[in-house]
Amino acid sequence: MLDKDIKKKAINPKDKSNAQNIPLDKIFKALTFTASLGVILLLGFIIFKLFMESALSVEKFGFKFITSMEWDPVKGEFGAGAYIFGTIVSSLIAILIATPVSVGIALYLTEIAPPWLSTPVGFLVELLAAIPSVIYGLWGIFVFVPFIRQYIQKPIGDLFGWIPLFSGPPLGIGMLSAGLILAIMIIPIITAISRDIISSVPTLQREGAMALGATRWEVIKYAILPFAKSGILGGIILGMGRALGETMAVTMVIGNRPEIKASLFAPAHSMAAVIANEFTEATDDIYLSALIEVGLLLFLVTFIMNGLARFFIWSVARGPKGGIRQ
């Protein structure tokens, strides 16, 4: 029959390609493995380089580097205290503002808004994450900071200027503006994770509460938030990590003055900003090494925060049983 003819024709080229195929299979797998290994080595190399090149500064200044406020390139004395302070405080402001807003948005989008509304609105909130940070900075300088000065700092300063936290002239530029811009920038991050976590709450949980006659808010309060708690915490830590490392928007509105002031209205500085501003001008070794140590600290903190965030998010995504039992 015709069968046999086709079979002959079919089998010969088959066998030919076969001979090439066995090594190809191995080569392809090796290629993908090499890429994966390369990614691990890349992170290893980053860590190694940061430790290596900051060793000079670490040895010379030791622990004092973190606490000291003196940053004097001329004298060769470096302490990053003021930068660390600025980074932490501006990020804390951001978290304090962004957390309730983000959780509110996530709840609104998942629990209240009808689908025809929650999809486009959710997209708009995500769009906030797509705007490059230099544009946040530009908008911050020319739109946001003047607004804050006029409508937030002036009235608060007039009323509460006697409290150190709100003392000093309303400059606009400063810690408060930096924190608020950071808050806007991390809202999409915390919102996205909270939305995922909240929509993973089992329907049974919701319906159980509803059947008891709970109002919508009570369903959220008693059935959803306890379940989603640690996942949302993961989102918050992830947002914090992002805020700590943010460079451009902060450096454009924080004022770049390495001082520790009680007032939120005062200019400040941040770790990422000092690297951005001074790195390319750092000529001598110890100066460069000190800036790299700032980078190393920033890296270590965000590295740990990401690990923590992953753990919390994973614990919710993985263990719905634990959530049900609370």
Add this chain to the structure above:
Amino acid sequence: MEKVIQVNDVKAWYGSLQTLKGISLEIFKNRVTAIIGPSGCGKSTFIRCLNRMHEVVPGAKVEGKILINKTDIYSSQVDPVEIRRKIGMVFQKPNPFPTMTIYNNVASGLKLNGVKNKRVLDESVEKSLRRAALWDEVKDRLNHSGMSLSGGQQQRLCIARALAVEPDILLMDEPASALDPISTLRIEELVQELKEQYTIVIVTHNMQQAARISDYTAFLLNGELIEYDITENIFTKPTDKRTEDYITGRFG
């Protein structure tokens, strides 16, 4: 009668779970052999051992001996890919390649094994589609996506795809379980026609189906072969009490 497949004390595991506990049987040329048994009895595992598909699942392991045309397919010199080329397989759910046309779906086995001659491919596609009883329905739209077909047609397309590489043996893992009754009937008729040229092993959870289309039937329970005989014997005078229970329970 000619034995095509000889299975000798085959054991299989998924991780630490043993799904086959020493199966031995012989499968005959140009006959339809049905594997029946309750869910989780190991019938899918068994059929996947026959073309070395079991081991593609991570953590899966096989022990024992399977001879196909006197070749030990688990011998270390044998390339599993070669085995799979010689044995066709049809799966539970129709799985045409979504990025390919109907023509390319059927030709995929040949093409990806290095056949480039257009005439050979054309002939093979037509012949395979005819054998799968799909040619008349799709001959005018061979360039449409395989996904544009109905579920039953998709399954016949998958059968055509398996036939195109000219196998001697066709393994079918519950090929009609996801289909409507009419499509199921067409697949059953097809199996009857195909056995003229192929040795067919079919897994089914539907005992009427096994009774209708198979010449031999093997009954598996908890990874063990309870009974293996001519289909008629299994369904009319089973020797094992468990076979009888299963069959009568199902037939009601």
Add this chain to the structure above:
Amino acid sequence: MSEIQNQYAKRYKPRKIINYLMLTIMLLSTLLALIPLFSILTHIGISGIKALDLQFITNLPAPVGEPGGGMGNALVGTLVLVSLAALMGIPVGVLTAIYLSEYQQTGLFPSTVRFVADSLLGIPSIVVGIFVYLIIVLPMKSFSALAGGVALGIMLIPIVIRGTEGMLKMVPDSLREAALALGMRKWRVIVSIVLPTAIKGIITTIMLGIARVAGETAPLLLTAFGNHFWSTKLDQPIGALPLQIFTYAISPFDEWHNQAWAGSLLLILVVLFLSIIARLATRGNKLN
């Protein structure tokens, strides 16, 4: 009415009020987050359109006071940097994702790769800048387009890995099995069946990743450095839109501020353009 029912009815009103209050707060927080978005977009639109014309796209920056300055070189620079990043990030990212999805899904090594990818995703971009400065700028003794491209490439890798892996995982196993059962080699199954099936999603992921790194500024300060003249040389400093926007934004000149807005509009358009390509690639594939 029973006592319990009575109690229930009495307490129902305050509960309802609290309910509406909380729901309103949620609605307000959503609106609150949208205000900055609209403010940013309208300001870029209104202020940007004034200075954005053909000259702006084709010309070099002009000194203060001279008309007709543009960001042509920065636009080209951004395209060069992004291409370099893509050249580095896409192959490494896609191959790694293939390993994670097709060869070894579980175990210590793949978990480590995933953990590392997530960590890379979270590294402050300025730190990536430091790293590339140390390994490329210092040895070459010059800021360069190459360094900038590598920095953006490093940031692109984890985005591509995680996105592509997700897309590959969505390809049903039944297709892989069908291909294996036909006797295809594994690499064939991956290249001819799995990748084509997931390609739409992979392209979308890559485009969105590229759009994201295209807007990065901080690492470029330490690597590409910026350049006010035409340059596409890989071993020379190169301009980039975000860098130019930054320089102009912190300058004291109104004219440059306007240019910064126009640059932002251009940058947003580039980002949008990449997203549209992603969408088109997706659609074109569907018709096939």
